[in-house]
Structure formats: structure tokens, C-alpha cells
Amino acid sequence: MDYIELKVSLTPYSQELADVLVAELADAGFESFDDIENGFNGYIQENLFKDDIANTVRQVAQDFGATAAVAHSKIVSQNWNAVWESNFEPIVVDDECILLAHFHNVDKPYKYRIVMEPKMAFGTGHHETTYLMASGILKHNCAGKTVLDMGTGTGVLGILAAMKGAKEVDAIDIDTWSYESALENAAFNGVADRTNVFCGNAALLTTPEKYDLVLANINRNILINDMPTYYRSMKPGATIFFSGILLEDIPAIEVSAAALRLKKVGENRRNKWAFLAFEK
Numbered sequence: 001m002d003y004i005e006l007k008v009s010l011t012p013y014s015q016e017l018a019d020v021l022v023a024e025l026a027d028a029g030f031e032s033f034d035d036i037e038n039g040f041n042g043y044i045q046e047n048l049f050k051d052d053i054a055n056t057v058r059q060v061a062q063d064f065g066a067t068a069a070v071a072h073s074k075i076v077s078q079n080w081n082a083v084w085e086s087n088f089e090p091i092v093v094d095d096e097c098i099l100l101a102h103f104h105n106v107d108k109p110y111k112y113r114i115v116m117e118p119k120m121a122f123g124t125g126h127h128e129t130t131y132l133m134a135s136g137i138l139k140h141n142c143a144g145k146t147v148l149d150m151g152t153g154t155g156v157l158g159i160l161a162a163m164k165g166a167k168e169v170d171a172i173d174i175d176t177w178s179y180e181s182a183l184e185n186a187a188f189n190g191v192a193d194r195t196n197v198f199c200g201n202a203a204l205l206t207t208p209e210k211y212d213l214v215l216a217n218i219n220r221n222i223l224i225n226d227m228p229t230y231y232r233s234m235k236p237g238a239t240i241f242f243s244g245i246l247l248e249d250i251p252a253i254e255v256s257a258a259a260l261r262l263k264k265v266g267e268n269r270r271n272k273w274a275f276l277a278f279e280k
């Protein structure tokens with residue numbers, strides 16, 4: 001799947017305006033954001049991109065007494081490796097787990113060491129949400145559990161759950177590059193025997209009450225839309241972790257979860273990103 005990168009530069013720059021624009025773009029379906037000098041880059045699936053978003057960005061900036069320079073370009077799948085490699089830094093989660101690429105040299109031993117092969121372009125904007133999800137998994141008892149990793153990306157969260165003793169992990173991603181990446185990474189990290197990787201979306205969740213733990217780090221709109229399907233796939237008493245949520249979108253996720261009678265059992269925050277945990 002191809003993505004559009006929207007580059008937004010603000011004059012004068014203000015964090016408050018950048019935060020408002022990021023929230024606006026997340027509502028419009030943008031999945032991730034990278035900070036750049038005086039602005040940010042946003043990433044959206046090409047089929048969801050609408051040209052007129054640039055006018056919305058300019059108008060919001062004008063309302064703040066600022067000017068926004070907006071440009072967009074297509075990121076073709078073949079270029080993703082190079083972009084990903086140039087951005088990606090190792091992530092150490094709670095001093096217990098390190099997520100790194102094969103080209104990083106880190107000698108320090110960690111309890112969980114996950115080596116990822118770069119296949120995704122827009123990894124850096126996800127570092128906070130990946131971190132929050134990994135931190136939640138580290139605190140959770142995964143032993144003997146059946147786990148769903150929805151929007152698996154590189155496969156990192158499912159791999160960590162498997163390393164922590166999960167009996168079986170179903171890892172699903174809508175994007176074919178992510179699917180291939182998750183397959184490779186599960187094998188490379190020695191958990192392929194417990195991991196089933198699928199390319200698709202929530203429509204693949206046809207078995208009710210299958211999972212003890214659901215991991216869903218995607219974005220607000222998809223999480224809200226697909227939450228009833230995730231819910232059906234959870235066993236009674238199962239746990240669901242959400243991220244990919246901006247702080248201001250916490251109430252919207254909570255309302256959708258409450259409508260399903262999911263009980264909130266955890267929350268964590270990192271910069272502008274949130275992690276929420278619920279039980280069925």
C-alpha cells in the first residue's frame with residue numbers, strides 16, 4: 001500500500017498550533033507524524049488522502065495568526081526501507097526490552113531483545129505508541145495466552161507477547177509490506193512456531209471469544225470502527241490494549257469502549273500519545 005507524506009511548516013512555529021493540526025489530521029485518517037524543524041510530517045494511506053486537507057491546514061494556521069506551508073508527496077513502497085532505516089533508533093522499553101534493527105550495535109543485554117528487519121517507512125512517528133504498547137505487554141502476564149496483534153506492522157508487539165510465553169499469536173495487518181515484515185521478524189526472533197500472520201483487516205476475525213489479549217495500535221478512527229469486532233473476538237475477562245490515540249482522543253475511545261461495557265483497567269501517556277487498557 002502506498003502512503004502520502006504531508007509536510008507542514010509553520011511560521012511562526014508554535015507547539016500548540018502543531019498539536020491542533022495533528023489532531024485535525026488524525027481525524028482525517030492520518031496514521032502517524034514525525035516532528036521536523038518548524039513543523040511536522042503526517043502520513044496517510046493514499047486512498048484516504050484528499051487534496052483539500054491542505055486548505056484546512058492553512059485555514060487553521062491562519063486562525064492562529066500563523067502561516068502554514070503545506071506540500072504532499074507519495075511514498076512508494078519500494079522506498080520504504082531507506083526511509084525507515086534513516087529514521088529508526090533503538091527503543092529501550094522500561095529497561096527490560098530493546099527493539100532494534102539488524103544494523104544497530106547494542107551490546108548491553110536486555111531480558112527481551114527484538115531485532116526487526118526494516119520494511120515500514122513511517123516507524124519513527126510510532127515510537128511512542130509502540131513503546132506504550134510494549135510497556136503494557138511487559139507488565140501483563142502473557143503465559144499460555146492466545147493473543148491478537150491487530151495492525152501488527154513489523155510484528156514487534158506479537159513477538160514480545162510470544163517471548164513472554166503466549167501460546168499462540170495471530171498477527172494481522174492490512175498492508176502487504178507489513179505482512180511480509182511480520183512474517184520475517186517472527187521467524188528471525190524465534191517465535192514463528194507460535195505466530196500466524198495474516199494480511200487483512202478486522203473482517204478476518206470470524207471466531208468469537210478466541211483471544212485472552214488483544215493488542216491494537218492503529219489510529220482513532222479505525223479503533224472506534226472496528227472495536228465491536230475486536231470485542232466479539234475476546235474471551236470473557238480478556239484484556240484489550242489500545243494505542244495510536246492522541247491525548248485529546250482518549251474520551252472518544254472511552255465512550256466507544258463503554259458502549260460495549262468494556263471496563264477501563266489502565267492508562268499511560270507518552271508525549272502526545274495515549275495507551276488505554278480495558279477488560280471484557
Ligand SMILES: C[S@@+](CC[C@H](N)C(=O)[O-])C[C@H]1O[C@@H](n2cnc3c(N)ncnc32)[C@H](O)[C@@H]1O
Nearest residue numbers: 126130151152153173174175178201202217218
Ligand atoms: C501504528 S502502526 C503499529 C505497528 C506496530 N503494531 C507497533 O506497535 O509498532 C499501525 C499498523 O496498522 C496497520 N493498519 C492500518 N489500518 C489497518 C486495519 N484496518 N486493519 C489492520 N491493520 C491496519 C498499518 O498498516 C500499520 O502497520
